[in-house]
Amino acid sequence: MSVVASGNVANKRGVGFNADTTLGLLLVSPIVITMVALVFYPMGRTVWDSLHRVNPMQVGTPFVGLENYSRMLSDAQLATTWGNTLTYVVLAVLAEIILGVLAAALINQIKTGRQWVLAAVILPWALPGVVNSVIWLWIYQPGAGLLNGILVALGLPFENHVWFNDRTSAIIAVTVVHVWRMMPLTIVIVLAAMQGIPAHLYEAARIDGATRVQMFGLVTLPLVRSAIAVAMTNATVNAFNLFDEAWVLAGASLETRPVLVQIYLETFQNLRFSYGMALSVVVTLVSLLISLVYVLRVYRNTRFD
Amino acid sequence: MKTTLSYKILIWTGIAVLLVWSLGPIYWTIASSVTPSADFSTRPINFFPQHFTLDHYSRLLGVNIARIGGVEVFKQFRAALINSVVTSVAATLLCVAISAFGAYAFTRLQFPGRKALFIIVVATLAIPAYAVLIPLYQIMIKLHLVDTYVGVALIYVSAFLPLSLWLLKSVFEALPIALEEAAQLDGAGRLYIFFNIVLPLAGPGLTAAAILTFLGAWGQYLVPLIFSPQATKPLTVLIPEFVTKNFIDYGLITASGSIAIIIPALVVIFLNRYLVSGLLAGSVK
Structure with a gap:
């Protein structure tokens, strides 16, 4: 495979390339092999197979055109999972951005121990998603869970309250775990931008008699706008990819099931491979489209003056 | 801008909330991991472990397992x-x-x-x-x-x-x-x-x-x-x-x-x- 991959590229150039060229091709060949075999070929295969009927339980893989795609339109379960995913995206992005920017502004205000606070804040992001999810499963536990324990200690009637019996509270519970894990990313990105704001801008605002709130609204926020957009892109893509939290906390429950869990179930439990692939293609496109919208907005709004 | 005491208190309260939010669940996990299983059924729950045990870790790591019994994991x-x-x-x-x-x-x-x-x-x-x-x-x-x-x-x-x-x-x-x-x-x-x-x-x-x-x-x-x-x-x-x-x-x-x-x-x-x-x-x- 390596011979084919590097040979193709070399042929275009013809004979007579120098030692650097050979070395360059040699050094990138592991990347080319890995990416072609494990990303580009499977990617193309996903698109191709989504136009066929691929099911390990059925013989043959006849071409079915866009049948897998048109079937999505009448798939009621799928519609529910899309609704859930969009709910996760909206809730998670709002929470991560609003709370994340506030948290970054807070950390930006302290001087002593900033590194330690930052390390503590990043920790949830660094942990495996499923470990976060089982931690919160234990916190949400009706009997001995921490959440009900705190609420009861505050005198509220939450003994043995089951958070996953009701769709709204279940969705919020899953979102909270996701936000707990992903908000550090927003904080790091926005905090870095805040640290890059020159001190003399605040000095000027102070001389003009601005209050702290005005400084935040008129100096800080406009200058970290592009960082917020980057953070929003990340938050959106991550919320789209929500899987671990929903799967561990609520299993296959349709009330909380995001699109990604739906793909997993259709593919690896119902063994409808090609339908799963068509779903993957659609989710990928939607995710790319949303990222693109953000990127374009940032480029339009940020001028280098 | 002069930092007033009340402003400092406000900031550090915010930082404290942030730390509790980030580290609270991790604290709770570690605290629970050294709590004997029997204590999980006490109500109201204790926010700090009342008894200390390494039994859960013994079961996981296979140290002194015979003493505890239960599922072999x-x-x-x-x-x-x-x-x-x-x-x-x-x-x-x-x-x-x-x-x-x-x-x-x-x-x-x-x-x-x-x-x-x-x-x-x-x-x-x-x-x-x-x-x-x-x-x-x-x-x-x-x-x-x-x-x-x-x-x-x-x-x-x-x-x-x-x-x-x-x-x-x-x-x-x-x-x-x-x-x-x-x-x-x-x-x-x-x-x-x-x-x-x-x-x-x-x-x-x-x-x-x-x-x-x-x-x-x-x-x-x-x-x-x-x-x-x-x-x-x-x-x-x-x-x-x-x-x-x-x-x-x-x-x-x-x-x-x-x-x-x-x-x-x-x-x-x-x-x-x-x-x-x-x-x-x-x-x-």
């Missing part, structure tokens, strides 16, 4: 711990090595298709893993690589390579080229320069790439759920299995969770500077 747990370490370390070393060679070629060597290849590889950052998962599964079955270290490590490499390559290319570009040119004049070869000048200088960048790859591989769930079902099952797949329909063993869950937390926590505490720089480079796609 330690063999599975030990295997999963080893599997997690082996696949994550192998994927990290392979990924950083491949992307370091590649990043050097992309920054310092001229070869046809250089720019296009780099863009195409980095563009795959935008492709979610599940878009390639099913064909990948079919490929791995054909190659007999399902449930092997090689198979899973290779998938991790393909997943984390673009980010690592992107990061290292920007690191190499920032290195002073004068040193390399001087070495070249002295007759040093490309590979000599790469190993003896570029790599030592790029230490922090390599660390950042390694941390991001390692944490990513360590935390993977969906990929090993499909590609490591039995012999190479990692911690992330084993731990949720303690949650069964009839009975959830919270002692085991919190103890195994605490163990899975240790390595990422050490990374965050001691290598946070590199982690933050890597995150920033990686997020500005």
Whole structure:
């Protein structure tokens, strides 16, 4: 495979390339092999197979055109999972951005121990998603869970309250775990931008008699706008990819099931491979489209003056 | 602007809330992991453990197991711990090595298709893993690589390579080229320069790439759920299995969770500077 991959590229150039060229091709060949075999070929295969009927339980893989795609339109379960995913995206992005920017502004205000606070804040992001999810499963536990324990200690009637019996509270519970894990990313990105704001801008605002709130609204926020957009892109893509939290906390429950869990179930439990692939293609496109919208907005709004 | 006392109190209250939000769940996990199972049924619950025990850890690690009895999970747990370490370390070393060679070629060597290849590889950052998962599964079955270290490590490499390559290319570009040119004049070869000048200088960048790859591989769930079902099952797949329909063993869950937390926590505490720089480079796609 390596011979084919590097040979193709070399042929275009013809004979007579120098030692650097050979070395360059040699050094990138592991990347080319890995990416072609494990990303580009499977990617193309996903698109191709989504136009066929691929099911390990059925013989043959006849071409079915866009049948897998048109079937999505009448798939009621799928519609529910899309609704859930969009709910996760909206809730998670709002929470991560609003709370994340506030948290970054807070950390930006302290001087002593900033590194330690930052390390503590990043920790949830660094942990495996499923470990976060089982931690919160234990916190949400009706009997001995921490959440009900705190609420009861505050005198509220939450003994043995089951958070996953009701769709709204279940969705919020899953979102909270996701936000707990992903908000550090927003904080790091926005905090870095805040640290890059020159001190003399605040000095000027102070001389003009601005209050702290005005400084935040008129100096800080406009200058970290592009960082917020980057953070929003990340938050959106991550919320789209929500899987671990929903799967561990609520299993296959349709009330909380995001699109990604739906793909997993259709593919690896119902063994409808090609339908799963068509779903993957659609989710990928939607995710790319949303990222693109953000990127374009940032480029339009940020001028280098 | 003069900082009034009330303003300082406001800020530090906010920081305290932030710390409780970030560390509270982790504290609760560790506290529960040293609480005897019997204490889980006391009401109202205690926010601090009233009795201390290492029984859950003994059950997980197979130390003095006869005294405690119960389900034998330690063999599975030990295997999963080893599997997690082996696949994550192998994927990290392979990924950083491949992307370091590649990043050097992309920054310092001229070869046809250089720019296009780099863009195409980095563009795959935008492709979610599940878009390639099913064909990948079919490929791995054909190659007999399902449930092997090689198979899973290779998938991790393909997943984390673009980010690592992107990061290292920007690191190499920032290195002073004068040193390399001087070495070249002295007759040093490309590979000599790469190993003896570029790599030592790029230490922090390599660390950042390694941390991001390692944490990513360590935390993977969906990929090993499909590609490591039995012999190479990692911690992330084993731990949720303690949650069964009839009975959830919270002692085991919190103890195994605490163990899975240790390595990422050490990374965050001691290598946070590199982690933050890597995150920033990686997020500005």
